[in-house]
Amino acid sequence: MSLKENYFQLFEVPEQYRLDESALRATYRELQRKTHPDKFAGGSEHEQLLAVQYAATINDAYDVLTSPLKRAIYMLSLKGIDLDDQASGAMDPMFLMAQMELREELEQAEHSSDPESALEKVAEHIDSEMTQLQAAFVEQYEKGCQAELAAAVETVKKMQFLAKVQIDLEHLEHELLVD
Amino acid sequence: MALLQLSEPGMAPAPHQRKLAVGIDLGTTHSLVATVRSGSADVIADHEGRKLLPSVVHYGQDQISVGYEAREQAVRDPLNTIISVKRLMGRGIEDVATFDHKMPYQFAENEGKGMPKIDTAAGHVSPVEVSAEILKVLAARGREALDGDLDGAVITVPAYFDEAQRQATKDAAQVAGLKVLRLLNEPTAAAIAYGLDQEDEGVIAVYDLGGGTFDISILRLQAGVFEVLSTGGDTALGGDDFDRAIAEWILKESGYTQDVGPSLSRQLMERARAIKEQLSEQEKINATIELDDFYWQGDLDQHWFNALIAPLVDRTLKVCKGALRDAKLKAKDLTNVVMVGGSTRVPYVRQRVGEVFGCDPKVDIDPDLVVATGAALQADVLVGNKSSDDMLLLDVNPLSLGIETMGGLSEKIIPRNVTIPIAKAQEFTTYKDGQTAMAIHVVQGERELVADCRSLARFELRGIPPMVAGAARIRVTFQVDADGLLSVSAKEMTTGVESSVTVKPSYGLEEEQVTEMLKESIAHARDDVTARQLREKQVDAKGLLLSIENALAEDGDSLLSAAERADIEAALQRLRDVVDGDDIHAITREVEKAGQASNEFAARRMDASIKQALSGKALDAINVEKEG
Numbered sequence: 001m002s003l004k005e006n007y008f009q010l011f012e013v014p015e016q017y018r019l020d021e022s023a024l025r026a027t028y029r030e031l032q033r034k035t036h037p038d039k040f041a042g043g044s045e046h047e048q049l050l051a052v053q054y055a056a057t058i059n060d061a062y063d064v065l066t067s068p069l070k071r072a073i074y075m076l077s078l079k080g081i082d083l084d085d086q087a088s089g090a091m092d093p094m095f096l097m098a099q100m101e102l103r104e105e106l107e108q109a110e111h112s113s114d115p116e117s118a119l120e121k122v123a124e125h126i127d128s129e130m131t132q133l134q135a136a137f138v139e140q141y142e143k144g145c146q147a148e149l150a151a152a153v154e155t156v157k158k159m160q161f162l163a164k165v166q167i168d169l170e171h172l173e174h175e176l177l178v179d
Numbered sequence: 180m181a182l183l184q185l186s187e188p189g190m191a192p193a194p195h196q197r198k199l200a201v202g203i204d205l206g207t208t209h210s211l212v213a214t215v216r217s218g219s220a221d222v223i224a225d226h227e228g229r230k231l232l233p234s235v236v237h238y239g240q241d242q243i244s245v246g247y248e249a250r251e252q253a254v255r256d257p258l259n260t261i262i263s264v265k266r267l268m269g270r271g272i273e274d275v276a277t278f279d280h281k282m283p284y285q286f287a288e289n290e291g292k293g294m295p296k297i298d299t300a301a302g303h304v305s306p307v308e309v310s311a312e313i314l315k316v317l318a319a320r321g322r323e324a325l326d327g328d329l330d331g332a333v334i335t336v337p338a339y340f341d342e343a344q345r346q347a348t349k350d351a352a353q354v355a356g357l358k359v360l361r362l363l364n365e366p367t368a369a370a371i372a373y374g375l376d377q378e379d380e381g382v383i384a385v386y387d388l389g390g391g392t393f394d395i396s397i398l399r400l401q402a403g404v405f406e407v408l409s410t411g412g413d414t415a416l417g418g419d420d421f422d423r424a425i426a427e428w429i430l431k432e433s434g435y436t437q438d439v440g441p442s443l444s445r446q447l448m449e450r451a452r453a454i455k456e457q458l459s460e461q462e463k464i465n466a467t468i469e470l471d472d473f474y475w476q477g478d479l480d481q482h483w484f485n486a487l488i489a490p491l492v493d494r495t496l497k498v499c500k501g502a503l504r505d506a507k508l509k510a511k512d513l514t515n516v517v518m519v520g521g522s523t524r525v526p527y528v529r530q531r532v533g534e535v536f537g538c539d540p541k542v543d544i545d546p547d548l549v550v551a552t553g554a555a556l557q558a559d560v561l562v563g564n565k566s567s568d569d570m571l572l573l574d575v576n577p578l579s580l581g582i583e584t585m586g587g588l589s590e591k592i593i594p595r596n597v598t599i600p601i602a603k604a605q606e607f608t609t610y611k612d613g614q615t616a617m618a619i620h621v622v623q624g625e626r627e628l629v630a631d632c633r634s635l636a637r638f639e640l641r642g643i644p645p646m647v648a649g650a651a652r653i654r655v656t657f658q659v660d661a662d663g664l665l666s667v668s669a670k671e672m673t674t675g676v677e678s679s680v681t682v683k684p685s686y687g688l689e690e691e692q693v694t695e696m697l698k699e700s701i702a703h704a705r706d707d708v709t710a711r712q713l714r715e716k717q718v719d720a721k722g723l724l725l726s727i728e729n730a731l732a733e734d735g736d737s738l739l740s741a742a743e744r745a746d747i748e749a750a751l752q753r754l755r756d757v758v759d760g761d762d763i764h765a766i767t768r769e770v771e772k773a774g775q776a777s778n779e780f781a782a783r784r785m786d787a788s789i790k791q792a793l794s795g796k797a798l799d800a801i802n803v804e805k806e807g
Contacts, residue, residue, distance in 0.1 A: 012793050027793065029402070029404055029571070030792040030793070031789060031792055031793075032404075032571060032573060033404075033568065033571050033792065034785075034788040034789055034791070034792045035785060035788070035789065036571060036572075036573075036661070037600060037660065037661040038361065038560070038561055038571070038572060038661065041331070041360045041361065041561035041562070041563075042198075042561070042562060042563045042722065042726065043726050044723050044726060044727070044774050044777070044781070045774060046774045046775075046777070046778050046781055047726070047781050050778075050781055050782060050785055051785070052600045052602075052658065052660050052661065053602070054785055054789075055600045055661075056599075056600040056601050056602040056658065057602070059597070059598045059599070059600065059601050060601065060602070060603075062598075063597065063598075173504065174501065174504070
């Protein structure tokens with residue numbers, strides 16, 4: 001067991017997309033109990049630095065393993081695929097069309113008479129699309145052959161699109177709250 | 180060697196002496212110090228039985244006074260009496276100019292940049308030094324109550340403090356000669372004070388409205404783990420603003436036309452505070468204010484007061500809603516709302532907070548004392564008096580950290596509300612042939628433009644191996660530690676050469692300046708600087724010896740070969756040989772070497788404990804299955 005291992009190995013969970021969140025959570029707490037810098041407040045300077053390093057890695061690992069998008073990107077990287085290096089080829093036109101509709105929906109919600117519940121509807125829409133993409137990713141990734149992996153890359157790119165809409169939606173919700 | 184033979188393998192080393200630690204609440208209007216004695220945490224009072232120390236420092240020509248004594252000078256000598264210095268911590272002189280209200284002090288000219296210096300009868304003083312004076316008084320109170328030198332302190336800061344404000348607080352502690360065990364967020368400290376007493380499980384909101392700052396934190400409490408889910412706040416909003424609203428209203432009503440000088444302004448603020456306190460107890464009052472040539476008289480009631488402060492309270496409630504949203508929770512998911520800070524005594528604040536969260540806020544612990552109490556409990560754990568297995572704090576980074584990119588945009592590196600410690604790496608390259616240095620500008624805040632974020636520091640990387648433009652791959656790691664403080668390291672990846680990193684803080688002090696202040700401060704106290712430095716070094720060295728000896732006794736046999744163990748023990752022996760002598764350089768050198776000799780051992784121990792944590796969990800799962 002060491003920091004050199006990948007995040008799945010660090011948390012001793014199988015290298016697969018579907019994970020048991022409550023088990024991850026329990027493991028996370030146990031790992032933090034052992035490595036958090038608070039345990040080494042009286043230790044040597046080196047021990048304290050080491051603790052910061054371990055705890056930071058465990059925090060990052062937990063963040064990646066519990067985030068649907070980051071986990072997918074990380075799993076591709078384990079197969080040697082860096083998403084940033086992928087040529088930005090043409091996206092599925094159907095998907096792009098759906099994206100434009102989603103953006104429109106968002107804009108309409110913003111100016112509707114009850115923006116709060118309208119935004120909530122858009123959020124549900126995004127969630128359900130995300131769920132479908134996740135199912136597709138599992139299918140494609142687990143087959144593991146090159147052609148399927150290329151399809152998995154496309155799926156993750158779609159997830160990134162949706163995640164951006166999600167961020168814009170959250171911004172709108174936030175503005176609504178503050179005004 | 181003799182020391183090691185005292186404990187048989189598998190047996191714990193002799194119980195070490197109880198360490199002396201305190202928790203300090205360094206507040207805008209007042210400060211407190213607390214400690215754990217015979218199992219319970221108590222705030223330490225002064226000789227007159229007063230628990231609060233006004234955060235006021237008076238600089239006379241030949242003496243500095245702190246607390247009540249200083250506050251008495253505030254009206255007579257406003258320019259030399261520094262109040263609410265917390266508002267200046269980690270701020271620049273240009274920030275001070277944008278404050279809603281004017282501070283009465285004269286600021287020394289320093290090209291309109293960097294940390295403000297206040298011009299007093301005792302010379303120029305920085306906010307760090309003013310805070311250090313307050314900390315010194317609290318530390319002395321702790322030493323007297325515990326009858327010995329302090330091994331360390333936990334100092335609380337608003338959860339929403341940015342990195343510069345945190346660093347300034349830590350610098351102040353260093354100038355005051357205190358070892359900081361941890362900077363702890365105020366709402367988290369309050370949660371500890373409540374949570375440990377009641378062994379609560381669930382999600383709590385801590386609403387902390389102090390004299391000058393407002394914080395909201397949402398925490399999940401489970402099995403002794405305090406996990407901060409989100410935090411929000413306003414570091415320039417507090418009960419002082421209620422006082423100011425009252426004072427300004429009265430001033431307007433009075434029809435007073437002349438210029439309000441610093442002395443009258445201070446007196447009006449004091450009267451306003453008294454009115455706020457009275458209206459927190461009574462439905463209505465009759466107020467008469469007669470100060471020099473100023474006169475006003477009138478009836479005031481709670482209804483008037485509530486309307487006056489409503490816009491300020493509304494601001495806090497919006498932040499609360501934002502924090503709930505960030506935690507992905509609804510008000511109904513909360514089990515409790517805890518009220519912290521003297522300003523939560525105002526009934527209207529309690530009422531409105533209750534409405535937003537849909538439950539009656541908890542006020543069991545005195546809102547003035549709860550933060551210091553929690554800090555003392557945490558200090559007791561960190562210093563090693565209480566097992567840290569029972570309690571674990573997981574706090575978050577309050578504001579996103581970003582770097583300046585082309586076009587003056589901020590690229591977020593570490594987002595807000597992620598659990599700390601955290602580290603993120605980013606790769607950069609050179610844009611000129613043979614380039615050996617580069618500068619990285621780090622900012623904090625949520626906005627897209629660098630100009631709208633707070634500048635934290637410029638990190639200069641040097642020693643990049645010269646290559647053609649674009650060939651170097653410089654991996655820069657940004658790390659936020661458990662105190663919320665940032666450090667940066669850099670390495671060129673193709674050659675593996677580490678770059679040296681120097682920090683130019685935008686509003687803070689460079690390391691040498693802190694050391695210089697510490698020296699001045701000690702000289703002022705007529706202490707022997709060298710003797711004190713030697714003593715501190717010896718204490719640190721002995722701490723290191725003890726910790727490695729304990730580690731060897733526990734894991735030396737299982738994790739080290741005989742040769743590896745002999746190396747470490749030889750290094751320890753060399754340290755033991757010099758530790759009681761007066762050669763500070765020899766001690767520093769041997770501490771360094773002993774540390775190096777045991778580095779690999781420390782890493783193996785960490786790996787082993789992770790392994791043990793995972794297998795322990797597996798064991799638990801089996802037990803549960805059996806029971807089920």
